[in-house]
Amino acid sequence: MSESQGPEFFNRLTGQIERESVYGEAWLDWAYNKPLGRLTVELAAKRAWFSRWYGWRMDRRSSARKIVPFIEKYGLDINEMARPPDHFQNFNDFFSRHLKPEARPIDADEATVVFPADGRHLGFADVSASDQFYAKGQRMDLEKLLGDPVLADQYSGGSMVISRLCPVDYHRFHYPAEGVPGETLLVNGSLYSVNPVCLRQRLSVLWENKRALTGLKTESFGQILCLEVGATCVGTIVQTHVPGQYTPKGGEKGYFGFGGSMCITLFEPGRVELSADLLEHTAAGRELYAHMGDVMGA
Template sequence: MEFKKIEYIDRKTGKTLVEKVPGESFLKFLYYNPFGVLPLELLVKRKFLSVLYGKKMDNMSSKKMIPNFVKEHSINMEESIKSVDEFTSFNDFFYRELKPNSRKIDRRRGVLTSPADGKVFVIENVSKDTEFFVKGEKFYLEDFLKNKSLAKKYKNGIMFIIRLAPVDYHRFHFPASGMISKTKLIKGAYYSVSTHAIRKNFRIFCENKRTLSTLFTDSFKDICILEIGATMVGGIKQTYIPYTHVKKGDEKGYFYFGGSTVILLLEKQSFRIDKDILENSRNGIETKVFMGERLGVSWRFREEED
């Protein structure tokens, strides 16, 4: 497969932009060069490397990287509770908290919102369309969820893939209100979840470390939420209390250093996807969204908009 730049749609302007990817040349070597297979399998995907790098990002000396990173990627620090000088490490900056109202949350009844800042891609039918998306690679829900009954429950359902780049705000939130389960850890590898890697092997989602929980809602039936670990992600931290009622937009947790992904699974015939996200995904391109931004509406409430 030919290596190509990552393009996405800016939802506000409708323009097609090219993503600036930190370490893009290294990703090209690992996933598109036959000589990259050896270091990828023997070193990069292993837990110890990500843990080691995570510890480096926790060290006080790493905070010297912050000013250049902010400048190079034009990160809006006006949204951050802490200033650049107040962070104790790069990880402290990486999972920074934002000031209240920095993200507008669509609180309308029946509206599902993005759990994170990132690029979203939606699969309309997770059992039918995935074979096309993965270009010959077989993707099985049972492999992904490690649970036969859950796989049956979400068969032919909708999958939202929200990919966080290293430059994004790295806390994730609840996309709807409801009762939240405890989190289950599914052990796995630490492949990159960059679009460059996923284009080559969609099954990375089945192979990487991930966490799984279920949000029980009135509007959308049960939503399965998964956070995917990745290369250089030192960890996934859940900050919520299991078996409590949560509100849309409440914090669920955060990722340590490294880009990663949040996946939402919705049951069949429970949801109408927003047209722009759906059309962009059908055309094979992601859409830039922010936490709290609308992804679509429950079928139970769509009549109110029609």
């Protein structure tokens, strides 16, 4: 897959509006905007076997030769990595890499919640009132997303943050606040791409795709719902946390296998006020780039 220039986003780290280099955008445009491409997606790309096959390729030792060229092409900082590039067994090993703890400091203020992952984020103060999900007129269907009308009612009117991870990002995901996680519920589904090229066409992939839901009980923010959404070439969502065991803010929850992917964080009504810059850029139709551990709201 090749890459090309993608959508604009605001980079909180640089304070600049930048343009994303999208890994595989030409293929995505063909796959989701052209008749033959859409047929290919339905017959193969959305299927679990396709992602398993691609994952198998990334698990082979020969895939390790892709690591250094990937690092150089996308300007990844090897000083952040817990292991040097030549210490990874294959590309998937590199893809789910750990970072040094100091590379992602967790905001220490007890009154804040933090982003669960590196990526490009959208924030909605009231998920029920928004019709600006990647394209005007698309509204989130909470009941279908959560697979539970009682849960949907509990979070209706609450805040939502969508964190989109690209292949170039750090792919471990973390808890936005301290608390006690429950059991993770796996909802099986397809594996469509979650790139904006696809989501602009059909937001419903978020509740059609494979996803994992975990409730986090907190003292300050009520119960937070943490979701991970699988995507094309990301059939693997690995949970590393222990249900029922206290986790600190920023504690690791799990990691994704190869590809782009997404985390969704839901708050009950009135529990959290999302950061002003996140709401501002979402309202302008652009994502905000920030690191895991940066402030998401309070």
